[in-house]
Amino acid sequence: MHYPIGLLFDLLASSSALPWNITVHFKSFPEKDLLHCPSKDVIEAHFMSCVKEADALKHKSQVINEMQKKDHKQLWMGLQNDRFDQFWAINRKLMEYPAEENGFRYIPFRIYQTTTERPFIQKLFRPVAPDGQLHTLGDLLKEVCPSAVAPEDGEKKNQVMIHGIEPMLETPLQWLSEHLSYPDNFLHISIIPQPTD
Amino acid sequence: MEEDEFFGEKTFQHDCAEFIKHSQQIGDGWEWRTSKDSSDGYMCKTHLQIKSGTTVSHLGTSALVQTCLPMEEALEPPLDDFELTETATATEVIKYEYHVLYSCSYQVPVLYFRASFLDGRPLTLKDIWEGVHECYRMRLLQGPWDTITQQEHPILGQPFFVLHPCKTNEFMTPVVKNSRKINRNVNYITSWLSIVGPAVGLNVPLSYAGAASQDE
Numbered sequence: 001m002h003y004p005i006g007l008l009f010d011l012l013a014s015s016s017a018l019p020w021n022i023t024v025h026f027k028s029f030p031e032k033d034l035l036h037c038p039s040k041d042v043i044e045a046h047f048m049s050c051v052k053e054a055d056a057l058k059h060k061s062q063v064i065n066e067m068q069k070k071d072h073k074q075l076w077m078g079l080q081n082d083r084f085d086q087f088w089a090i091n092r093k094l095m096e097y098p099a100e101e102n103g104f105r106y107i108p109f110r111i112y113q114t115t116t117e118r119p120f121i122q123k124l125f126r127p128v129a130p131d132g133q134l135h136t137l138g139d140l141l142k143e144v145c146p147s148a149v150a151p152e153d154g155e156k157k158n159q160v161m162i163h164g165i166e167p168m169l170e171t172p173l174q175w176l177s178e179h180l181s182y183p184d185n186f187l188h189i190s191i192i193p194q195p196t197d
Numbered sequence: 198m199e200e201d202e203f204f205g206e207k208t209f210q211h212d213c214a215e216f217i218k219h220s221q222q223i224g225d226g227w228e229w230r231t232s233k234d235s236s237d238g239y240m241c242k243t244h245l246q247i248k249s250g251t252t253v254s255h256l257g258t259s260a261l262v263q264t265c266l267p268m269e270e271a272l273e274p275p276l277d278d279f280e281l282t283e284t285a286t287a288t289e290v291i292k293y294e295y296h297v298l299y300s301c302s303y304q305v306p307v308l309y310f311r312a313s314f315l316d317g318r319p320l321t322l323k324d325i326w327e328g329v330h331e332c333y334r335m336r337l338l339q340g341p342w343d344t345i346t347q348q349e350h351p352i353l354g355q356p357f358f359v360l361h362p363c364k365t366n367e368f369m370t371p372v373v374k375n376s377r378k379i380n381r382n383v384n385y386i387t388s389w390l391s392i393v394g395p396a397v398g399l400n401v402p403l404s405y406a407g408a409a410s411q412d413e
Contacts, residue, residue: 001354002349031317031319031356032355032356033354033355033356035348035349035356036347036356042346045344045346046346046348049346049348049361052363053302053363056302056363057302116234117232117233117234117353118233118234118351118352118354119349119350119351119352119354120351122301122351124301
């Protein structure tokens with residue numbers, strides 16, 4: 001699928017040594033499993049579609065809709081041409097929230113596991129509890145993917161990975177969303193079996 | 198608990214259930230499917246279509262639905278159910294699948310669809326549009342929705358075409374607001390599907406409207 005390459009690595013090959021050797025096929029395109037990618041425009045459309053969906057969750061689409069087409073273009077071009085400052089000039093607006101709130105409306109996230117039929121878990125989840133406490137990564141997992149978290153006294157069965165690292169479960173989700181999201185503004189989280197070595 | 202939900206997931210499931218009830222009454226083929234590992238689900242319908250443009254409903258009922266045909270083809274005599282099965286060959290029969298899922302990000306329903314020949318070969322978007330009448334094609338191009346793109350089905354994980362949901366709220370809000378003003382219950386799914394369905398070859402018989410306003 002159109003998944004970020006880092007996510008694919010975490011999910012499928014995190015124990016592999018770098019460089020990651022992959023096999024490229026030129027025949028027998030698996031129509032039933034993969035999306036076609038005929039041009040760069042398709043990738044841009046997919047990327048912008050993810051950014052828009054993330055903003056629908058964070059800001060009811062207000063921030064992305066207030067932007068002009070040229071801002072959307074700058075976001076994409078910044079990513080495509082690896083221009084950090086150009087990208088963040090626009091992206092920082094997507095990371096803001098009203099002063100009176102303690103965070104976004106909902107956190108854009110997707111949790112991936114190779115063991116399930118469903119491609120990913122995505123649900124509505126607020127970064128702040130009604131009492132004002134910031135929800136953590138652990139809170140999120142307990143709520144939407146309880147099988148991923150080991151019981152208090154049990155053995156750790158899984159690794160919870162974002163960008164190749166295992167953030168502490170006590171990390172506030174709002175912070176993760178602002179600092180560890182992918183360029184599409186989503187937190188792509190992989191749950192993989194704990195390596196046995 | 199969500200207090201400010203315009204169209205929440207519970208309402209979605211309720212409206213789909215009502216929609217399916219009526220579908221069962223008229224043999225329109227819609228059914229509900231739940232995902233194996235969670236409580237959420239979606240509504241789906243499969244129908245077969247001969248390339249010439251005459252549609253037979255999946256359950257083979259006597260309700261033969263004619264899609265709009267270009268003038269020349271309209272002169273052919275309509276085929277009834279029995280004739281259809283005799284003249285259809287594998288390469289000319291197309292299987293259309295329509296799935297209605299709930300988007301929690303946009304809090305609206307989303308239409309996923311795909312089409313393939315019986316041997317599994319998928320149709321491209323261009324192929325699908327060739328089966329859609331000109332008038333609906335124009336509406337699709339001018340309509341208040343972004344685009345049709347190919348995306349991963351959130352529950353099945355396979356490629357489907359999707360009518361992007363970001364503008365759905367925009368055109369559904371007046372429908373819902375108006376129905377509340379005149380104190381008449383409207384089934385969101387019925388109204389929404391009757392607007393977006395025809396643009397992608399999905400027909401929604403008029404009798405749904407009667408059923409929707411009889412709720413409660």
